[in-house]
Amino acid sequence: MPERSAVQTTDESLSDRVSSGADAVVAALEAAGVDTLFGVQGGAIMPVYDALYESALTHVTMAHEQGAAHAADAYGVVAGDPGVCLATSGPGATNLVTGLADADMDSDPVVALTGQAPTDLVGKDAFQEVDTVGMTEPVTKANAFATDPDTVGVDVSEALALAREGRPGPTLVDLPKDVTNAETDQPPTTPDEVETPEVPGEADGAAVMEAASVLAAAERPVVLAGGGVIKGEATPELRRFATEYGVPVVTTMPGIGTFPEDHDLAMEVAGMHGTGYANLALQHCDAMLAVGTRFDDRLTGGVDTFAPHADIVHVDIDPTEHSKNVHTAYPLTGDASVVIDQLSDAMPRAPDASAWRQRCRQWKDEYAMEYVAPDDAPLKPQFVVEALDALTPRETIVTTGVGQHQMWAMQYWTYTEPRTWVSSHGLGTMGYGLPAAIGARVAADDDQSVVCFDGDGSFLMTLQELAVAVREDLDITVVVLNNEAVGMVRQWQDAFFDGRRMASEYPWAPQFDVLAEAFGARGFRLDTYDAVEETFRAALDYDGPSVVDAHVDPEEDVYPIVPSGGNNGKFAMNEEQLS
Structure with missing residues (x-):
């Protein structure tokens, strides 16, 4: 993190209750206008959570730290302000890395606060100790190792400012337990300015x-x-x-x-x-x-x-x-x-x-985006996307995982407003969709609908976050475009590896509608065209999380396609043009 600049004190009422480094961390979040945190509790971050006990900040306890990072990412995309995630040291911090790398690739504003072993044990292979700063430096805009309870609040304030200033991106503050436990009477402070590369407002x-x-x-x-x-x-x-x-x-x-x-x-x-x-x-x-x-x-x-x-x-x-x-x-x-x-x-x-x-x-x-959907054939995923689009308001937020379903959601939903498409672009992170829907739902206006399109392969990576959606009573609708495969991999194997489908198809997959019910959500199975509208209306009308397990044509591929590194003017509209 850049060298600290001059600081100024903020709301004096916050300073009245700062008695520890952890209090200063929470006070800095409050002073910056943060209202929601996504995290997973643990030993080294416990002092910060203890300070949250008396705070008005809302904390959403996620099922996995990767989910916390993705939820914070999506919150930032929808709200336009940094999303904040918390994790403990060791595996808690390592589990955040995928989400931070995702936010870094997409220039999304995220602030991560991680617990760390006490300072005198750092570098000695202490319990749940990893070099969090070193590990996350390549995938953060800036990060810092807190060393002093008197300045830890400023560390957090700068991380929040840096995440949003200039080109947005993720930042991180690593918080040794002795620093957050230590006494301090320093009030929460915010930087007058942070040192970022100078960017002119106007061009030459x-x-x-x-x-x-x-x-x-x-x-x-x-x-x-x-x-x-x-x-x-x-x-x-x-x-x-x-x-x-x-x-x-x-x-x-x-x-x-x-x-x-x-x-x-x-x-x-x-x-x-x-x-x-x-x-x-x-x-x-x-x-x-x-x-x-x-x-x-x-x-x-x-x-x-x-x-x-x-x-x-x-x-x-x-x-x-x-x-x-x-x-x-x-x-x-x-x-x-x-x-x-x-x-x-x-x-x-x-x-x-x-x-x-x-x-x-x-x-x-x-070159219109068209497809054939015979009544006697399996459901076409394009039809499923278009049907749900027709039943939802224009301002509906769509989140996705990564794969074929992501492309169909991109191609066959009509987007008219910014911050209504929330997906993993540069990193291409499977499993992004469901935790992103949670973050988007928390950030969205109450009258906005939130829909998640996922694939069966992508959904299997983070479906534990359904427990969070149910616990928090979040009104989201998840549609799993289930083709019993990691579809994009299967499509590329067919196109570029002579059809050798290695490790891309599932001989067995769970019943996602039944699984949703086990989590306490509403589950629906969708197999036929004549049930599409009725099923979607029921899922949308349910005031809480619902999952539609939509069994779609397993042989359907995504078109147009330009082979990797190819000429964009020579796109293929179908399999025949690709061969």
């Missing part, structure tokens, strides 16, 4: 003028909206720019919800399993306004073939992202909302792109 004016001229002169312009648009609260500015200047909008997976997918200019998601028309728009554009995207390999396919004709204007708060993966002709570093407005003000005219818009519309018709 001359660079903005040059970029605006390029965009205005384009005949085939495209906006590429990434997750940074949502994290930078720049959705209104991006929508205003695109509609005012008539520019088609493509999104990345993390950028889902930045632009309404039912809008005439929406080309939806690009990349490996993006729409054919989105990929064609990127491949044929002559100017691209890319905002808040890191151009990862799942988006670009082969970098050498990505957007070969485009002059790329790249807006990002992190200057290290410019030309990291794809050459950026016009890099603009700054706050997304501010820079988009700068560009809008600098545009000399709207681009002459009427013919281009017409071409994009033709691509949408030619």
